[in-house]
Amino acid sequence: MNNDIQQQDCQCQCGATKFTITGKPIVRVFCHCTICQAFNHAAYSDVTIFLAKDVHLQDKNQVRFKQYKSPPAVDRGKCASCDKPALELFELPLFPSLAMVPSENIPSGAFLPEPSAHIFYHRAVAPIDDQLPKHNGFIKSQAMLGAKLVPGLFRKLLGTQ
Ligand SMILES: [Zn+2]
Ligand SMILES: [Zn+2]
Numbered sequence: 001m002n003n004d005i006q007q008q009d010c011q012c013q014c015g016a017t018k019f020t021i022t023g024k025p026i027v028r029v030f031c032h033c034t035i036c037q038a039f040n041h042a043a044y045s046d047v048t049i050f051l052a053k054d055v056h057l058q059d060k061n062q063v064r065f066k067q068y069k070s071p072p073a074v075d076r077g078k079c080a081s082c083d084k085p086a087l088e089l090f091e092l093p094l095f096p097s098l099a100m101v102p103s104e105n106i107p108s109g110a111f112l113p114e115p116s117a118h119i120f121y122h123r124a125v126a127p128i129d130d131q132l133p134k135h136n137g138f139i140k141s142q143a144m145l146g147a148k149l150v151p152g153l154f155r156k157l158l159g160t161q
Contacts, residue, residue: 008111010101014082017062021101021111023054027148028103028113033120035068039076040085043125048106048113049145052089052097063087092142095149117144
């Protein structure tokens, strides 16, 4: 990875929604929850998680946000032009606001890490044959996110990222 890259320009699949990422990714996961399945029209989502403050949407009117109540409370945004997932914002108790970016909206490079795990795997529509850890259930999936989040946060707070 190139540590010199300070920011990354990203966009949705049609290019109408543009945003800039200015902080390191926390973790990239495959999420099998039913909301991700419906939102992505796919068996699972491939998302990379950042601190929400590190993700800067150029034109908020370009994204249509819809709230999903199931835990955690997530604002899921689709591009107003292509209707594909653009950006999702969510809150976990005790954590700063987070942004989930569909990994396909991030060019390969320092801001797109290798996937770390499958989460909400109990909802998987088909078994996945890979070597990644697979976390079932909301609590375990959230605990896995927390474990990934906290060391990253400490590095950020200490400015030693
Ligand atoms: Zn999900
Ligand atoms: Zn679009």
